[in-house]
Amino acid sequence: MFLSVFDVFKIGIGPSSSHTMGPMSAAVRFLDMLRAQADVAAAAIPAAVPAAIKVRLHGSLAFTGKGHATDRAVLLGLLDYRPDSLDVDEAEGRIAELVQTRRLHPAGLPALDFDPDNDLIFDFGPPLPGHANGMTFQALDKAGRVVLSEIFYSIGGGFVVTAAERESPPAAFETGAAGWPYPFHNAAAMLRMARESGASIAGMKRANELVVRSAAEVEEKLDAVWAAMNGCIERGLSLDGQLPGSLKVKRRAKAIHQQLLRERGANSSLPHVASDWLSIYAMAVNEENAAGGKVVTAPTNGAAGVVPAVLRYYLDHCAGAEPAKVGDFLLTAAAIGGLIKHNASISGAEAGCQGEVGSAAAMAAAGLCAVLGGTPEQVENAAEIALEHHLGMTCDPVGGLVQVPCIERNAIGATKAVAAASLALRGDGQHFMPLDNCIQAMRQTGEEMSTKFKETSLGGLAVNLPEC
Numbered sequence: 108m109f110l111s112v113f114d115v116f117k118i119g120i121g122p123s124s125s126h127t128m129g130p131m132s133a134a135v136r137f138l139d140m141l142r143a144q145a146d147v148a149a150a151a152i153p154a155a156v157p158a159a160i161k162v163r164l165h166g167s168l169a170f171t172g173k174g175h176a177t178d179r180a181v182l183l184g185l186l187d188y189r190p191d192s193l194d195v196d197e198a199e200g201r202i203a204e205l206v207q208t209r210r211l212h213p214a215g216l217p218a219l220d221f222d223p224d225n226d227l228i229f230d231f232g233p234p235l236p237g238h239a240n241g242m243t244f245q246a247l248d249k250a251g252r253v254v255l256s257e258i259f260y261s262i263g264g265g266f267v268v269t270a271a272e273r274e275s276p277p278a279a280f281e282t283g284a285a286g287w288p289y290p291f292h293n294a295a296a297m298l299r300m301a302r303e304s305g306a307s308i309a310g311m312k313r314a315n316e317l318v319v320r321s322a323a324e325v326e327e328k329l330d331a332v333w334a335a336m337n338g339c340i341e342r343g344l345s346l347d348g349q350l351p352g353s354l355k356v357k358r359r360a361k362a363i364h365q366q367l368l369r370e371r372g373a374n375s376s377l378p379h380v381a382s383d384w385l386s387i388y389a390m391a392v393n394e395e396n397a398a399g400g401k402v403v404t405a406p407t408n409g410a411a412g413v414v415p416a417v418l419r420y421y422l423d424h425c426a427g428a429e430p431a432k433v434g435d436f437l438l439t440a441a442a443i444g445g446l447i448k449h450n451a452s453i454s455g456a457e458a459g460c461q462g463e464v465g466s467a468a469a470m471a472a473a474g475l476c477a478v479l480g481g482t483p484e485q486v487e488n489a490a491e492i493a494l495e496h497h498l499g500m501t502c503d504p505v506g507g508l509v510q511v512p513c514i515e516r517n518a519i520g521a522t523k524a525v526a527a528a529s530l531a532l533r534g535d536g537q538h539f540m541p542l543d544n545c546i547q548a549m550r551q552t553g554e555e556m557s558t559k560f561k562e563t564s565l566g567g568l569a570v571n572l573p574e575c
């Protein structure tokens with residue numbers, strides 16, 4: 108299996124990788140497909156020239172799409188914006204223009220009618236069969252005949268696949284695909300390869316990356332990922348006020364950060380204050396995510412705060428921390444994220460929040476354990492401890508917004524990750540429950556979890572609101 112560290116950590120925008128970045132990427136991809144087809148069709152059958160677009164959102168995308176800004180994301184994608192290069196200010200102006208003119212002007216295609224109010228449909232019927240996050244894109248000619256129709260699934264972490272790809276994944280993602288020096292598809296294989304080669308988990312992951320890009324490019328991109336994560340923490344710590352949406356949730360990271368700075372060095376400081384630092388780093392990221400800011404999937408947007416918080420905690424609070432180890436942290440975390448994605452799910456709509464914050468905590472625990480000197484066995488143990496104690500956690504975002512419980516949940520996920528890494532480092536890596544079994548337990552729990560608790564906002568906290 109090969110899932111690049113840069114597939115796991117993708118720079119994009121909030122508030123959701125599955126409900127924002129995925130639909131945006133799907134829209135971009137549909138336009139690319141249409142361009143490829145329109146070139147041929149226009150020459151052969153003039154009537155097949157596309158003249159309009161319709162989009163239908165299914166399942167969780169329909170139920171919580173408004174709160175997750177899925178509608179805005181689709182518009183951005185149809186305006187040819189990509190998550191990693193979005194200029195938010197420019198995009199807002201173009202969305203306003205689209206709402207007014209109801210016409211798209213994609214490069215390389217004729218003008219296309221698209222009325223955001225009527226041509227973007229939230230379908231509250233049964234979800235599509237392939238995944239809870241389904242989308243149907245259609246291009247129609249002037250007579251209303253379908254020129255191109257495609258189903259996409261947003262499968263978590265910003266990944267998007269067509270219905271056909273969902274049925275048979277591309278070979279590059281298959282176990283043992285040729286060319287990767289360490290094609291580990293589960294934790295047992297990962298540990299065996301580490302034992303046989305003497306390489307660390309980060310070392311094996313780096314060697315896999317070198318098949319597709321140069322060493323300099325790998326390091327440059329890892330630096331860019333950390334710079335984006337840390338930039339997000341800094342922005343979140345510098346802003347206060349209210350987050351967008353009906354809940355009127357206030358940002359808290361900045362105020363708590365200022366308290367912590369004032370208390371620094373005071374004799375009265377309690378040891379568990381360290382967890383407050385962890386919490387504000389995570390909350391800063393998730394407040395930025397909730398505000399639609401620039402965020403790195405880790406492995407998703409909803410769970411984007413855990414990995415940066417633990418990495419910043421390592422750099423700022425652990426004696427002897429080495430900035431040169433940031434890459435090893437990210438590579439180790441990505442290895443664990445890849446195993447979970449391959450063998451279970453990182454999608455809240457598929458597995459509940461255990462798949463998002465649970466996976467993020469396992470990744471962060473593994474990364475921290477590795478840079479603190481853990482052996483591959485201890486790293487695997489750290490990931491397992493963190494994941495095990497998120498099993499069963501549901502996804503129940505209030506109002507369909509990635510705010511309550513998501514922001515605090517990242518803070519607590521980061522705290523659990525540090526505890527898990529620390530506990531693993533106290534042992535020798537031998538432990539009762541292998542990570543692979545824990546991942547299977549998560550998959551089975553997710554499969555049997557009621558859809559009420561899988562990013563539909565139909566159960567849990569989402570239906571137990573305080574009276575105002």
Ligand code: SF4
Pocket residue numbers: 409410455459460461463464501502503504509510512513516562
């Ligand atoms: S509850 Fe968890 S899985 Fe659901 S949206 Fe929030 S962070 Fe994501």
